[in-house]
Amino acid sequence: MARKVGFLIVALALVVAVFGSGALAADTLAAVKAKGVLVAGVKDSLPPFGSVDPNTKEFVGYDIDFVKYIAHKLGVKVEYKPVTSANRIPMLMEGRVDIDACTMTKTPDRAKQIGFSYTYFLTGQKFLTKKGTVKSLKDLEGKKIGTAKGSTSEQNVKKAVPSATILSFDDYPQGVLALEQGKVIAVTTDESILAGQLGKLQKNPATRGKYEIPDIQISNEPYGLGVRKGDTKFLDFVNATLLEMEKNGEAKKIWNRWFGPNTDSPINRGKFRITADRMGLE
Amino acid sequence: MIGGLDFTVVWKDLPYFFLGRYPKGPLGGVGLTLYLAVVSLFLSFIGGLILGLLSVSRNRLIKWGSSAVIQTIRGMPLLMVIFWMFFLLPSLLGGGMPASWTVITALTLFTSSYMSEIVRAGILGIPKGQTEAAISTGLSHRQAMLHIILPQALRNMIPSFVNQFVSMIKDTSLAFIVGVSELTQVATQMNNRTMLYPTEIFLFIAVIYFILCFAFTELSRWLERRLAYQKAI
Numbered sequence: 001m002a003r004k005v006g007f008l009i010v011a012l013a014l015v016v017a018v019f020g021s022g023a024l025a026a027d028t029l030a031a032v033k034a035k036g037v038l039v040a041g042v043k044d045s046l047p048p049f050g051s052v053d054p055n056t057k058e059f060v061g062y063d064i065d066f067v068k069y070i071a072h073k074l075g076v077k078v079e080y081k082p083v084t085s086a087n088r089i090p091m092l093m094e095g096r097v098d099i100d101a102c103t104m105t106k107t108p109d110r111a112k113q114i115g116f117s118y119t120y121f122l123t124g125q126k127f128l129t130k131k132g133t134v135k136s137l138k139d140l141e142g143k144k145i146g147t148a149k150g151s152t153s154e155q156n157v158k159k160a161v162p163s164a165t166i167l168s169f170d171d172y173p174q175g176v177l178a179l180e181q182g183k184v185i186a187v188t189t190d191e192s193i194l195a196g197q198l199g200k201l202q203k204n205p206a207t208r209g210k211y212e213i214p215d216i217q218i219s220n221e222p223y224g225l226g227v228r229k230g231d232t233k234f235l236d237f238v239n240a241t242l243l244e245m246e247k248n249g250e251a252k253k254i255w256n257r258w259f260g261p262n263t264d265s266p267i268n269r270g271k272f273r274i275t276a277d278r279m280g281l282e
Numbered sequence: 283m284i285g286g287l288d289f290t291v292v293w294k295d296l297p298y299f300f301l302g303r304y305p306k307g308p309l310g311g312v313g314l315t316l317y318l319a320v321v322s323l324f325l326s327f328i329g330g331l332i333l334g335l336l337s338v339s340r341n342r343l344i345k346w347g348s349s350a351v352i353q354t355i356r357g358m359p360l361l362m363v364i365f366w367m368f369f370l371l372p373s374l375l376g377g378g379m380p381a382s383w384t385v386i387t388a389l390t391l392f393t394s395s396y397m398s399e400i401v402r403a404g405i406l407g408i409p410k411g412q413t414e415a416a417i418s419t420g421l422s423h424r425q426a427m428l429h430i431i432l433p434q435a436l437r438n439m440i441p442s443f444v445n446q447f448v449s450m451i452k453d454t455s456l457a458f459i460v461g462v463s464e465l466t467q468v469a470t471q472m473n474n475r476t477m478l479y480p481t482e483i484f485l486f487i488a489v490i491y492f493i494l495c496f497a498f499t500e501l502s503r504w505l506e507r508r509l510a511y512q513k514a515i
């Protein structure tokens with residue numbers, strides 16, 4: 001009996017090894033059209049990029065609007081899958097999502113594993129602090145700084161302020177909470193995310209006017225949409241769509257919807273335009 | 283307003299706390315927490331029983347094999363087991379498995395290996411005379427275990443089971459690590475949207491967790507009383 005069970009387990013493991021590692025379809029464009037659904041990895045708790053509206057129960061945000069446009073262009077529906085900073089790249093590589101639209105900074109290291117679209121959002125890494133406490137990078141030396149696990153922000157700040165202790169939180173709002181309680185002197189990540197957090201602090205009478213984002217930038221953070229490595233047809237399609245969105249004004253409209261002057265996290269679009277760039281990849 | 287706290291944020295989106303994106307998307311919130319807990323509870327009861335019985339087997343190969351599995355899983359943090367299952371299972375099974383089921387599998391494996399020790403202790407806690415008496419009446423080892431030992435042992439295990447299950451109900455909150463929107467993750471989403479009411483939101487879900495665990499404990503106390511009347515040992 002015991003032997004039979006043993007054989008069964010070995011056989012099962014073999015079956016799984018043979019059929020489980022099925023090769024992923026290299027041509028996502030054709031595969032997505034065939035199944036009629038684009039599966040997008042998005043953030044579900046990071047407004048204004050990606051979050052769930054509790055009233056309509058739909059995903060909303062800057063990232064979401066780009067995915068929607070791409071899916072519309074393909075003539076397919078979208079299925080959103082919430083991803084975290086830690087699992088978004090493996091999920092894309094394993095084929096559990098077709099595209100990653102989740103505030104992902106393009107880096108040469110990541111580009112070895114996945115393909116990146118043109119930059120669809122450009123920001124820089126800054127600090128959110130209590131007003132007047134931080135004037136330059138010097139003020140941060142030897143202090144505690146909060147950021148999020150597995151993000152490029154974590155690596156950048158280690159390089160910029162090597163003497164600081166970096167506390168990595170699961171996401172940025174937890175870092176902001178730590179800042180409010182004085183556990184960290186600053187929270188660092190892309191300005192776009194900090195602007196959203198500052199907007200929330202401004203809404204609260206207890207914290208209004210007490211926080212700021214000093215003009216200290218430690219990196220350029222170009223966001224790209226992630227696709228599988230070597231999936232050229234799909235990447236070309238995504239890139240062409242992004243350029244079209246810039247041309248017909250849709251990209252600007254989406255920016256203003258989430259970062260315009262009347263939003264919770266106003267950011268000036270400045271000179272940023274979607275172009276055929278290779279930012280962040282070299 | 284209750285004591286300076288403003289719970290409007292909770293009442294306003296109560297359905298979201300309880301059901302997540304359902305029916306427009308997958309079930310979330312309290313509903314998903316309950317689903318994860320109940321299914322894992324059921325499966326790990328069976329899993330724990332099987333692993334526990336294997337670990338008191340008279341066949342050394344089975345005994346050592348099962349205890350190796352138990353030791354390995356018990357030696358890992360639950361967070362790690364969840365993370366492993368999230369990536370391992372879909373690649374083994376061809377990608378069709380929803381994230382919530384990878385969490386259920388992880389919880390089941392983890393809780394089963396803890397429960398197996400409870401089962402083992404429960405079985406070893408029944409005096410040897412019981413087995414000897416059963417066998418001398420002509421029952422086989424298997425029959426003695428099924429009809430004499432297990433019914434008595436299981437009754438003694440109930441309090442330890444409840445302990446383990448209550449702990450598992452709370453462990454479902456670790457599902458956030460793979461982006462499964464159970465109660466804790468839904469609360470995080472709400473907090474990130476509003477940012478003004480962390481105390482209210484997290485106090486509210488603490489109460490919900492307490493109610494779930496308390497209700498479960500009461501239910502099992504009742505079950506224990508119901509089964510007490512036949513008690514021999």
